[in-house]
Amino acid sequence: MNEIQxxxxxxxxxxxxxxxLSGRRVQEGNFPxxxxxxxxxxxxxxTARAIETGRAVHISLGLGxxxxxxxxxxxxxxxxxxxxxxxxxxAGVPPIVTLANPTLLPLAQxxxxxxxxxxxxxxxxxxxxxxxxxxxxxxxxxGVMGVLGIEAVDANVMIGEFGDEYLLMGExxxxxxxxxxxxxxxxxxxxxxxxxxxxTLMGEEMYAAGAYLKRKPWHIGSLLAQxxxxxxxxxxxxxxxxxxxLF
Amino acid sequence: MISRTVATVVAMSVGLLVxxxxxxxxxxxxxxxxxxxxxxxxxxxxxxxxxxVNVLTVHLGKIYSRDKGWPYSWVLLGAxxxxxxMGFLTGGPGSAWxxxxxxxxxxxxxxxxxxxxxxxSIVAAYRAFRVKSLETGLxxxxxxxVLLGQVPIGARLWDQLxxxxxxxxxxxxxxxxxxxxLGVALGTAATGLRVLLGIDRPYVD
Numbered sequence: 406m407n408e409i410q411x412x413x414x415x416x417x418x419x420x421x422x423x424x425x426l427s428g429r430r431v432q433e434g435n436f437p438x439x440x441x442x443x444x445x446x447x448x449x450x451x452t453a454r455a456i457e458t459g460r461a462v463h464i465s466l467g468l469g470x471x472x473x474x475x476x477x478x479x480x481x482x483x484x485x486x487x488x489x490x491x492x493x494x495x496a497g498v499p500p501i502v503t504l505a506n507p508t509l510l511p512l513a514q515x516x517x518x519x520x521x522x523x524x525x526x527x528x529x530x531x532x533x534x535x536x537x538x539x540x541x542x543x544x545x546x547x548g549v550m551g552v553l554g555i556e557a558v559d560a561n562v563m564i565g566e567f568g569d570e571y572l573l574m575g576e577x578x579x580x581x582x583x584x585x586x587x588x589x590x591x592x593x594x595x596x597x598x599x600x601x602x603x604x605t606l607m608g609e610e611m612y613a614a615g616a617y618l619k620r621k622p623w624h625i626g627s628l629l630a631q632x633x634x635x636x637x638x639x640x641x642x643x644x645x646x647x648x649x650x651l652f
Numbered sequence: 653m654i655s656r657t658v659a660t661v662v663a664m665s666v667g668l669l670v671x672x673x674x675x676x677x678x679x680x681x682x683x684x685x686x687x688x689x690x691x692x693x694x695x696x697x698x699x700x701x702x703x704x705v706n707v708l709t710v711h712l713g714k715i716y717s718r719d720k721g722w723p724y725s726w727v728l729l730g731a732x733x734x735x736x737x738m739g740f741l742t743g744g745p746g747s748a749w750x751x752x753x754x755x756x757x758x759x760x761x762x763x764x765x766x767x768x769x770x771x772x773s774i775v776a777a778y779r780a781f782r783v784k785s786l787e788t789g790l791x792x793x794x795x796x797x798v799l800l801g802q803v804p805i806g807a808r809l810w811d812q813l814x815x816x817x818x819x820x821x822x823x824x825x826x827x828x829x830x831x832x833x834l835g836v837a838l839g840t841a842a843t844g845l846r847v848l849l850g851i852d853r854p855y856v857d
Contacts, residue, residue, distance in 0.1 A: 406675065406677070413675075417845075421847065425676065470696070472692055476844075480847070486794055507700050507702055510702055511702065533713065537707060541724075546765065549702060551724070555720050555721040556720065556721075570766075572772050572776060576776060576796060589752075592833065594826075596834065599780070607832065608832040608833075608836050608839075612839035612842065612843055613839075623851045627845075631835075631839060649665065
């Protein structure tokens with residue numbers, strides 16, 4: 406076992422019980438106070454506005470799929486989509502969902518169908534709002550710009566894995582004066598999110614969607630575990646710096 | 653209910669086996685891990701067919717119901733079948749004809765689209781550079797320093813500008829990026845563990 410494998414195994418061995426204990430704690434009713442994140446507040450109002458205007462919410466899940474390094478980003482996008490799909494189903498205005506990686510297509514269709522339960526006809530109609538645009542970033546962004554430009558869209562939510570093409574789509578939303586909520590985990594894309602979106606989810610904030618929007622106990626517990634691990638890692642870094650400096 | 657349980661058990665077992673493959677140097681586990689990853693790649697390749705069916709359904713639906721912009725759907729479907737037919741008739745994506753499609757049509761179009769990024773960046777930067785708070789004030793200050801530090805005129809104005817630019821990029825910017833990456837790594841690990849332990853089941857919920 407090399408050094409990286411050992412470090413990751415150590416991280417896993419510490420993280421796993423912390424995650425379990427935090428999750429149990431929240432499940433028993435000890436809900437912690439979560440710091441406000443404006444983007445999640447904005448997401449809670451997005452569907453209500455869409456219902457008022459009769460226009461749909463566009464959700465972009467980005468370029469990522471479920472077989473790569475950025476699967477967590479795609480799952481974060483799906484969490485947000487799950488919340489918006491639940492809200493929209495009650496009003497009968499399903500969101501328009503676009504994606505670039507076809508491995509995400511069945512999952513996204515499943516998420517949008519779920520709120521309709523046994524109503525197969527409504528569920529099938531909603532699933533038609535999930536669109537695979539193209540696998541490449543240029544073609545995907547061109548397709549999304551087309552959706553934002555041509556179709557009646559009230560809000561643009563872009564959460565997932567993105568590259569430079571984020572700015573093309575973000576600016577298309579801005580030109581149409583559409584409310585725009587964006588999230589990315591790649592530090593080189595975050596500036597594009599910052600300059601084009603009205604509300605932003607930067608880095609790890611993206612993964613907190615289940616905790617903030619759906620109040621899922623295990624998701625809140627995992628936020629507590631992440632905080633604990635961040636402190637552990639920061640203290641280890643400081644300790645190693647001191648040891649390296651002194652010895 | 654049974655299908656949910658089976659799906660969860662299969663997903664958890666496969667996830668744990670592939671994780672074990674990363675940590676354990678055993679020939680049998682490595683071979684099994686590789687086999688499972690190959691199966692996943694084949695299944696992922698088949699989703700491309702699902703994607704194509706989705707494209708057909710969406711655009712035929714648009715044409716049928718005369719939605720806004722429906723003529724573009726004809727163009728898209730025409731291009732799809734033209735490229736598909738050409739691929740079949742000329743010997744696949746490696747053939748000279750298909751290479752021409754990529755080099756003469758696709759790559760120039762992609763380059764054109766991405767060249768727009770330069771203009772979009774300027775417009776977005778102009779919007780972001782309006783000082784409205786202390787945060788945007790700092791954003792503008794460091795933005796101007798890095799911008800001037802990158803171009804020859806910056807060094808002519810003040811020879812310390814490139815040095816300050818390097819410091820900004822290598823110390824505060826890098827520290828910030830590493831902080832973000834640390835948070836992302838923890839978030840990714842938490843998401844992965846939740847799926848691995850069957851707490852989150854995006855495949856059956």
